[in-house]
């Protein structure tokens with residue numbers, strides 16, 4: 373089989389390395405092919421998945437206050453914009469100079485922007501298809517200071533050292549006098565968290581299992597998808613929901629001519645979704661080179677939206 377011509381080399385390398393580890397793992401960003409983005413969008417509408425509607429209501433309720441602190445005319449850079457459904461709330465409030473959404477799921481990004489651009493006809497929009505964990509050269513867009521927008525608690529999909537690196541990379545990408553408006557999911561009981569990641573309709577299960585279909589399709593895999601089950605586990609020590617794909621029987625499969633074996637009960641770890649206490653978020657932001665300046669939450673304190681300012685860059689020794 374010749375995967376070299378069509379497979380994304382980073383996808384192939386990370387899948388082969390992850391499936392070779394003792395605890396099999398595939399990094400969560402590979403969940404987002406076009407189908408994965410559609411399934412995530414369906415998750416956001418589920419009754420059990422409180423984060424999206426809660427963050428939306430926080431942004432709606434506090435738009436004026438956020439706008440006063442952010443000011444008008446900034447360039448908004450959105451990290452992992454997906455369907456950009458919360459973005460209009462922000463854009464209407466702060467009247468930015470330009471909008472730059474970044475996402476790995478390119479086709480989905482472009483489709484989503486067709487809707488957004490109709491609502492903001494005069495706004496320059498410059499989509500960037502790429503991996504926001506890597507430093508990136510963004511299109512030159514005037515001299516206005518930038519506002520990073522990182523909603524959805526996507527920061528929770530990165531373990532602490534990666535999250536700190538990501539926040540530092542964002543500070544570099546955003547430049548001098550930047551601000552960051554970031555959504556963070558709060559710690560709460562597993563009776564709320566587990567159903568949010570294991571819904572009755574099975575949409576999150578489809579989202580997780582789609583990763584195996586993607587590997588089969590894009591990396592010429594032979595994974596018996598029907599032999600896997602979705603698992604969502606609350607790991608209290610690490611304050612995170614973990615998604616796994618559980619092998620229900622002993623099985624073997626190939627990916628790009630490499631053979632992998634799994635025992636019944638063994639899992640592939642596909643996502644962490646870390647939850648933060650309000651002080652934890654501030655510590656994380658400070659470690660990543662940002663100073664938190666304001667926080668908004670909902671009545672039940674399920675979710676937080678935090679505004680932070682980039683620390684001035686150090687000069688000299």
Ligand code: SAH
Pocket residue numbers: 400401404409412416424451452453454455456458474475476477502503504505523524525526
């Ligand atoms: N911001 C939206 C979508 C969150 S889902 C919301 O709040 O609902 C996470 C999004 O981040 C997906 O659209 C996914 O494709 C994107 N994403 C995940 N990892 C990424 C990475 N490393 N670089 C760029 N985009 C990424």
Ligand code: AVI
Pocket residue numbers: 415423524525526527528529568569576643644645
């Ligand atoms: C995008 N990210 C913040 C979502 C989350 O809640 O961790 C992805 C998701 N995974 C399962 N459901 C939703």
